[in-house]
Amino acid sequence: MPREGVAISNNERAFILAALQADQRIDGRGPFDLRPLSIDFLGGSGPVEVRLGQTRVLAVVGAELGAPWPDRPNEGSLQVYTEFSPMADPAFESGKPGEAAVELGRIVDRGLRESRAVDTEALCVVAGRAVWAVRLDLHVLDNGGNMVDAANVAALVALLAFRRPECSVGGADGTEIIVHPPEERDPVPLTIHHLPVAVTFAFFEEGELVVLDPVWKEEATMGSRMTITVNAHGEICAIQKGGGVGITSDQVLRCARIATAKATAITEEIRKAVEAHEVERQQSKVKRHPRAPSGADLVLSGADLHSGSAIMLETTQETVGVMEVEEGLAEGLVEEDTDEEDESDEEEEEIEETPTPVVGKSKSGAGGAKKGAGAFAGGASTWLEEDDVSGAQAGRKRDWRRERPAAKGGPTAEALDEFDQVAALLGQKPPPQKTSSKPQTLLKMQNPAKPGNVTQPAPTPTANFALDSDEEEEARVELRGEFSGGSGKQLEATERGGAGASKSVGREGVRMEVDDEELTLEAAVKPKARKKKKKLKIQGDE
Amino acid sequence: MSSQGSLRKDGRTFNQLRGMVCDRGLLHRADGSAKWSQDGTSVLVGVYGPKNMPPKREDPEKAVLEVLWKPKSGIQGPEEREAEIILRRTLEAVVLAPLFPRAGISVVVQVIHDDGSLLSCAINAACAALVDAGIPMTGLLASVTIALAKRDDGAGGGAHLQLDPTREEQDGAQATVCLALETTPKAATSNGSVEGEAVVTSTTRGAMAIEEYLEALDRCRMASRTINAFARLSLDKAQRRLELPGT
Numbered sequence: 001m002p003r004e005g006v007a008i009s010n011n012e013r014a015f016i017l018a019a020l021q022a023d024q025r026i027d028g029r030g031p032f033d034l035r036p037l038s039i040d041f042l043g044g045s046g047p048v049e050v051r052l053g054q055t056r057v058l059a060v061v062g063a064e065l066g067a068p069w070p071d072r073p074n075e076g077s078l079q080v081y082t083e084f085s086p087m088a089d090p091a092f093e094s095g096k097p098g099e100a101a102v103e104l105g106r107i108v109d110r111g112l113r114e115s116r117a118v119d120t121e122a123l124c125v126v127a128g129r130a131v132w133a134v135r136l137d138l139h140v141l142d143n144g145g146n147m148v149d150a151a152n153v154a155a156l157v158a159l160l161a162f163r164r165p166e167c168s169v170g171g172a173d174g175t176e177i178i179v180h181p182p183e184e185r186d187p188v189p190l191t192i193h194h195l196p197v198a199v200t201f202a203f204f205e206e207g208e209l210v211v212l213d214p215v216w217k218e219e220a221t222m223g224s225r226m227t228i229t230v231n232a233h234g235e236i237c238a239i240q241k242g243g244g245v246g247i248t249s250d251q252v253l254r255c256a257r258i259a260t261a262k263a264t265a266i267t268e269e270i271r272k273a274v275e276a277h278e279v280e281r282q283q284s285k286v287k288r289h290p291r292a293p294s295g296a297d298l299v300l301s302g303a304d305l306h307s308g309s310a311i312m313l314e315t316t317q318e319t320v321g322v323m324e325v326e327e328g329l330a331e332g333l334v335e336e337d338t339d340e341e342d343e344s345d346e347e348e349e350e351i352e353e354t355p356t357p358v359v360g361k362s363k364s365g366a367g368g369a370k371k372g373a374g375a376f377a378g379g380a381s382t383w384l385e386e387d388d389v390s391g392a393q394a395g396r397k398r399d400w401r402r403e404r405p406a407a408k409g410g411p412t413a414e415a416l417d418e419f420d421q422v423a424a425l426l427g428q429k430p431p432p433q434k435t436s437s438k439p440q441t442l443l444k445m446q447n448p449a450k451p452g453n454v455t456q457p458a459p460t461p462t463a464n465f466a467l468d469s470d471e472e473e474e475a476r477v478e479l480r481g482e483f484s485g486g487s488g489k490q491l492e493a494t495e496r497g498g499a500g501a502s503k504s505v506g507r508e509g510v511r512m513e514v515d516d517e518e519l520t521l522e523a524a525v526k527p528k529a530r531k532k533k534k535k536l537k538i539q540g541d542e
Numbered sequence: 543m544s545s546q547g548s549l550r551k552d553g554r555t556f557n558q559l560r561g562m563v564c565d566r567g568l569l570h571r572a573d574g575s576a577k578w579s580q581d582g583t584s585v586l587v588g589v590y591g592p593k594n595m596p597p598k599r600e601d602p603e604k605a606v607l608e609v610l611w612k613p614k615s616g617i618q619g620p621e622e623r624e625a626e627i628i629l630r631r632t633l634e635a636v637v638l639a640p641l642f643p644r645a646g647i648s649v650v651v652q653v654i655h656d657d658g659s660l661l662s663c664a665i666n667a668a669c670a671a672l673v674d675a676g677i678p679m680t681g682l683l684a685s686v687t688i689a690l691a692k693r694d695d696g697a698g699g700g701a702h703l704q705l706d707p708t709r710e711e712q713d714g715a716q717a718t719v720c721l722a723l724e725t726t727p728k729a730a731t732s733n734g735s736v737e738g739e740a741v742v743t744s745t746t747r748g749a750m751a752i753e754e755y756l757e758a759l760d761r762c763r764m765a766s767r768t769i770n771a772f773a774r775l776s777l778d779k780a781q782r783r784l785e786l787p788g789t
Contacts, residue, residue: 042584046655047614054570058654060615086610087572087588087650094610094650137615139652141586142569216571 008220016221032212039273050154054144059154060137061162068131076123076131080109089143111196111229115237119191145216152198160274163187196237199259200227207247228259232267559706564776574675578667582657587671591647604639610650632743638678658708659687681726684766688758689715717748721762
């Protein structure tokens with residue numbers, strides 16, 4: 001049952017069939033192997049992105065309070081909207097969803113709603129008057145085949161991770177419905193009884209050849225398709241087979257059995273990912289600072305152009321923390337350092353996305369979701385290793401944050417003092433500190449822990465106390481642009497070791513850059529794995 | 543803005559951009575794709591092209607650019623249509639369309655999360671996606687948004703110009719300016735090539751004084767250099783990854 005508009009040549013079709021006859025699939029999988037599944041949380045109660053092999057689906061959940069359907073006054077509603085984005089396939093067009101999109105939406109919807117997986121009665125606030133209407137948007141971003149299964153997983157994960165505002169009935173006359181903002185009361189999860197997982201099979205020739213989780217070329221070749229939605233308890237929630245080549249009842253049974261086994265495995269992955277995400281969400285609540293600065297500091301100190309005063313290079317709380325740790329450790333502890341830095345970057349990243357950080361990327365099941373195989377997290381430079389740690393070990397970062405300050409103890413407090421001193425020198429009041437370990441300051445200080453470093457007073461013109469290790473440890477790509485008033489000068493891209501061109505101290509120190517009439521532009525983009533390399537560099541040099 | 547002191551709610555100074563992340567080549571079916579994130583704001587753009595165009599819509603002299611803007615949730619409204627138009631005009635200014643007569647270039651924008659500066663993020667992402675698709679352009683686009691905080695909030699002077707605002711800052715601002723600048727290599731001088739920036743697109747909301755606008759333009763110019771440098775490094779890394787053996 002080839003889809004309309006699918007561009008696959010007859011040769012390819014013949015090849016795929018011939019290979020299947022010989023028990024070979026074009027991507028080398030076994031006939032009943034699933035592709036790697038990876039689940040990414042793109043922020044809080046926000047979108048969830050699921051990748052099943054090359055297929056990529058985004059799921060967004062929202063909820064609104066409204067009147068119930070007249071025939072169901074006690075129940076809320078769940079609406080599934082499916083969209084095949086034109087970016088997913090050259091054959092997809094924008095506008096009204098086509099047949100395939102509608103079918104996909106219906107399969108997901110049936111699995112969730114009609115099997116009572118999502119409890120709609122729990123969505124009722126005041127019977128007959130106010131119920132929650134949950135809206136699920138599925139965007140297919142990349143059609144690598146078997147969008148149904150991927151979309152279903154995305155829907156499940158998004159619904160599990162979704163939190164709706166808590167509301168209560170009260171008010172003056174006792175009938176007013178008050179919706180509590182998330183700051184006031186924690187939003188509550190949806191009531192989900194079980195997880196219906198969709199598993200799709202493709203049949204070829206006269207229904208003799210079966211494969212699981214077809215790739216898009218296999219889909220273009222197949223004779224018919226069957227989707228079985230089953231949960232981990234072995235209950236079949238839905239079976240969808242629409243037209244095409246007929247199959248025997250034996251095959252249906254066989255597929256149902258295989259589907260149950262696969263559903264168990266997929267359910268496990270879903271639970272793992274959601275739990276990890278929940279842990280991160282809870283932890284971020286605890287550690288969250290109201291003024292979470294961004295990890296990659298692109299500092300454009302504009303206004304100091306004419307004032308000639310000290311130009312502060314911003315740092316982040318996490319950065320400071322990292323620096324302290326870095327400094328405290330001897331050069332020998334390279335790996336540890338880099339891990340911390342990476343973790344801290346992770347953390348910065350996480351904190352940026354306020355309610356919940358991006359942990360899911362690394363915590364997802366198969367697929368090792370490091371921020372995309374080609375993820376360039378902020379100005380990666382040439383020495384960046386392939387295993388970009390931007391997505392790695394967020395959990396470890398958490399540990400670091402909990403343990404390190406305790407272990408270190410001293411540097412944090414000392415650094416704070418230093419900050420205060422320098423701040424006082426500059427005539428600024430010390431930065432307000434929300435937590436004891438994370439000073440929020442603009443000033444970059446030389447870390448006192450490092451032997452031989454002297455904290456120089458800021459107002460020294462061109463105070464470039466470049467610590468030896470600083471430049472190396474400047475894992476980020478430092479883009480130094482020096483501009484004076486109106487004439488834009490060239491931007492110097494300072495990469496590792498190029499600190500000579502730059503005038504600022506390494507990341508971990510307090511960096512006082514005083515340029516009289518110049519604007520210093522420092523772009524420090526997400527350091528991530530660059531830090532790792534940097535450290536190794538230090539090793540080599542020292 | 544004075545260097546002393548006032549920070550924004552997320553700890554940045556007024557001239558500080560948010561951390562940027564650029565992923566290239568994410569999608570397998572699309573000719574080019576890029577996901578650009580500025581902290582909370584994240585946009586994924588997929589590009590198809592140059593591709594066949596139905597005869598009704600083709601242009602015999604150049605490629606036709608079409609932009610589709612998909613909101614995170616819900617259907618397109620007038621705001622999305624406006625964003626499509628702005629983005630299309632911006633891209634048309636830099637894409638070398640006459641190289642592909644009667645063809646079409648399709649740019650699909652998917653909003654993943656909006657925490658302010660959405661249009662800027664989308665322009666940056668679209669430029670990166672076009673590069674990923676190998677569509678020739680006259681220069682690279684860099685876009686940044688500036689919010690003018692309400693006067694009584696500012697610390698005086700130019701203090702209320704906020705670069706790369708968050709959603710909250712953007713909504714509470716008296717005015718916002720979104721600028722897209724194109725950086726083109728100019729004729730080589732004796733020192734080597736000198737780049738210049740040209741304003742391709744300027745979208746403002748709210749009223750502001752002329753001086754404020756010009757100052758915002760100035761800040762954007764500086765910020766665009768940073769963004770371009772970042773984009774170049776990102777591309778560099780993406781290229782390098784392709785060249786690595788066994789990748």
